Amino acid sequence: MIVDSHVLVGKSIHGYELQPETLLSNMDAYGIDRAVIIPVQPYSYHLEPENDRIARIAKTHADRFIPFCRVDPRQGEAAVREVARAVDELGMQGVYLHPWEEGYRINADFVVPVLEQAVACDVPVMIATGYPLVSHALQVADLAGRVPKARIVMTHGGQINISGLAQPDAYLAMQQHANLHLETSGVYRQDFLEDAIDAFGAHRVLFGSNAPRMHQGFELDRAKFAAKRSGKLHEVLGGSLLNLLKRGG
Amino acid sequence: MEIVDSHTHVDEFEAFGWYDPPETIIDLLDEAGIRKAVIMTYCDAPVLKEDGLQYIAQAVRQYPDRLIGYARLHPQMKQKALAMLEEAVLDLGFKGLKLHPESLTTHPYHDAAIALIRKAGELNAPALFHCGDESMSLPLQIARAAELCPQTKIILGHMGGYFHLDDAIRMAEKYENLYLETSATPYPDKIREAVSRIGAERVLFASDGPGCNPALEVKKLSHARLTDREMRLVMGENILQMLEQVRTR
Numbered sequence: 001m002i003v004d005s006h007v008l009v010g011k012s013i014h015g016y017e018l019q020p021e022t023l024l025s026n027m028d029a030y031g032i033d034r035a036v037i038i039p040v041q042p043y044s045y046h047l048e049p050e051n052d053r054i055a056r057i058a059k060t061h062a063d064r065f066i067p068f069c070r071v072d073p074r075q076g077e078a079a080v081r082e083v084a085r086a087v088d089e090l091g092m093q094g095v096y097l098h099p100w101e102e103g104y105r106i107n108a109d110f111v112v113p114v115l116e117q118a119v120a121c122d123v124p125v126m127i128a129t130g131y132p133l134v135s136h137a138l139q140v141a142d143l144a145g146r147v148p149k150a151r152i153v154m155t156h157g158g159q160i161n162i163s164g165l166a167q168p169d170a171y172l173a174m175q176q177h178a179n180l181h182l183e184t185s186g187v188y189r190q191d192f193l194e195d196a197i198d199a200f201g202a203h204r205v206l207f208g209s210n211a212p213r214m215h216q217g218f219e220l221d222r223a224k225f226a227a228k229r230s231g232k233l234h235e236v237l238g239g240s241l242l243n244l245l246k247r248g249g
Numbered sequence: 250m251e252i253v254d255s256h257t258h259v260d261e262f263e264a265f266g267w268y269d270p271p272e273t274i275i276d277l278l279d280e281a282g283i284r285k286a287v288i289m290t291y292c293d294a295p296v297l298k299e300d301g302l303q304y305i306a307q308a309v310r311q312y313p314d315r316l317i318g319y320a321r322l323h324p325q326m327k328q329k330a331l332a333m334l335e336e337a338v339l340d341l342g343f344k345g346l347k348l349h350p351e352s353l354t355t356h357p358y359h360d361a362a363i364a365l366i367r368k369a370g371e372l373n374a375p376a377l378f379h380c381g382d383e384s385m386s387l388p389l390q391i392a393r394a395a396e397l398c399p400q401t402k403i404i405l406g407h408m409g410g411y412f413h414l415d416d417a418i419r420m421a422e423k424y425e426n427l428y429l430e431t432s433a434t435p436y437p438d439k440i441r442e443a444v445s446r447i448g449a450e451r452v453l454f455a456s457d458g459p460g461c462n463p464a465l466e467v468k469k470l471s472h473a474r475l476t477d478r479e480m481r482l483v484m485g486e487n488i489l490q491m492l493e494q495v496r497t498r
Contacts, residue, residue: 132382162381162410162433163351164265164460186411186435189460215437218472222435225465 003066003238004035004216006126006155006183006208009057010050012040014101018212020057024064030217034063036208036241038096038126039070047071048082055090066245068094068126072102073111080117087121093245094124100131107142115147124151124244126183130160130170137166141173144180151244152180153206157187157196167192174200181244184223184236185210193226202232206240253485254278254286254463256377256406256432256455259308259316260298262291271308273459275315281456281464287488288316289347289377293323294333302333306341317492319377321347324361331368338372339498345369346376350385357385358393366394370401374495377430378403380417381410388413392420395427402491404428404453414439421447431483432457437472440483449479453488 004027011017020037027035037058039050051069058067069086071079086092095118099106106127118125127143129135137158144152158170158180167189174180174196181204187193197205207223209216220237227236257278259271271288278286288308294301305318320337322330337343346369348362355362357378369376376398378391388409395403408429409417414436421427421443429443432455444452456466467484475483 160382160411162407163349163379163383165351188433190462190465191460214435215472218435218437218469221465221468225462 001034001238001242002032002220003207003241004032004209004211004220005153005206005241006185007035007037007211007216008040008213009037009054010040010042013043013045014041016040016212020061020065023211024061026211026216027064030220032216032220033238034066036066036068036094038068041098041101051082051086051090051092055086055092066094067092068096070096070098071114072104073097073108073114074102074104076110080113083114083117083121087123092123094126096126098128099134100128104134105139106135107139111143112146115143115150119147119149122246124153126153126155128156129154129158130156130166137169137173141177141180144173144177148177148179150179153183153244154180155183155208155210156185157182157192159188160186162188164189171196174204180204181206181240183208184226185214185219187222190222190226194229197227197230197232197236202227202230202235203240203243205236206244207237250481251485252281252283252454252467253488254283254456254458255404255453255488256430257286257288257458257463258291258460259288259305260290260292265291267291267460269459271311271316275312277458277463278315281467283463283467284485285315285317286458287319287345289319289321293321293349293352295326295329296323302337302341302343305343309342318343319345319347321349322365323353324348324355324359324365325353327361327364330365334365334368335372338374338495342497343374344492344495345374348376349379350390351379351383355385357391358397363394363397366398366401366403370398372496375402375404375428375491377406379407380405380413381407382412388417388420392424392427395420395424399426402426402428404430406430406455407433407457408439408443410434418443418446421451427451428453430455431470432466433461437469440470440473441475444475444479444483449475449482450487452483454484
């Protein structure tokens with residue numbers, strides 16, 4: 001069972017677009033069984049209608065899509081309430097935060113209540129990590145330390161640095177916080193992913209593509225190559241993500 | 250189709266724990282079906298590694314059919330660096346210059362860098378730049394060097410990294426002596442766009458191995474939807490033709 005843990009669906013104001021029919025056809029072409037589908041930041045800026053839309057799409061394709069909600073923690077109480085609504089009423093199975101696209105520092109105080117609500121709802125939180133100024137690995141680590149019960153996934157292997165210079169930060173974050181996990185999209189060095197699987201366990205490393213921004217087929221290649229040495233393909237390519245979802249369900 | 254990797258590393262660099270003697274890259278090239286590779290150190294000679302060029306020359310002597318040397322130098326060594334480049338190319342058979350501005354703490358258009366890039370041009374040797382998202386390695390900065398050194402072929406390694414590919418492609422449209430190199434950047438669609446906008450003749454395949462897996466980087470090109478002719482040029486013919494023109498004594 002191959003699960004892409006990181007796909008954005010919709011028409012984003014950041015200039016990319018992916019609709020469910022295209023996604024399904026790509027998934028079939030690449031042999032991907034299921035995908036976590038995540039709202040984009042739309043032209044209207046409002047995330048709640050996008051959460052409604054993603055929940056609807058997931059219901060229509062319940063065997064293929066796992067819906068996550070997206071909130072902007074700067075909205076304070078409204079963001080916390082939206083997490084509860086998305087999980088309890090819409091049946092969504094995780095929370096996605098994009099500090100770069102929305103524009104806030106991930107370890108700001110106002111992010112903590114959103115994570116606490118995710119813990120109360122027993123769902124994981126995926127954070128777009130490695131972006132300049134707002135979501136370095138150590139900033140996400142700081143947040144992880146403040147909400148140790150939160151199950152947190154750092155996208156892009158916790159780093160976006162094409163000199164490989166953020167690798168030690170991502171590694172340190174994973175060493176210090178057992179509640180942190182790594183998603184594989186766009187990671188610069190393969191040995192980082194291989195070493196992470198060895199050092200932290202395959203259950204803490206998840207295949208994700210960041211489609212459509214990144215290329216779903218190539219990112220699956222990347223994850224397969226990285227998991228080859230350890231032989232833990234089953235976990236990395238899907239088992240780890242499924243294990244992170246609501247414990248009750 | 251003969252594949253030539255235009256950017257790989259051979260070095261033992263304690264500071265980052267990157268231990269990659271020539272056998273490491275040779276094994277990876279064999280796995281990937283790559284015939285030849287350009288190699289260079291991680292360290293800037295002579296600063297962090299006084300015998301950096303001898304180290305590379307020795308590796309090339311060990312595998313003369315497989316490996317080609319570039320001189321990774323520190324331009325702030327001024328006359329010494331110029332002399333080292335000349336000796337490397339004319340006496341040791343090196344075929345290019347490598348500059349990593351972050352490592353050098355030197356802008357691409359700094360006088361010292363320009364002098365070394367001009368010297369490369371006199372020798373008909375290309376200058377390969379690390380070109381990503383970092384403070385002194387941006388396409389718009391390296392483009393200034395291209396403007397000041399029209400006789401030198403300047404290669405943008407990683408073609409702009411994660412966030413600066415549009416700048417890289419635009420600058421390559423503006424300056425005929427700029428080339429785009431495909432290693433590490435995770436966007437096969439951008440490689441397709443680059444070939445469409447500037448022609449396959451100025452796009453070069455590379456892996457940045459061993460850190461980035463060469464076989465995976467070759468796979469990335471299979472997602473770029475290039476024609477057979479474009480693939481032949483990008484995967485080997487372009488770089489071989491470029492390096493044939495480098496002066497010898």
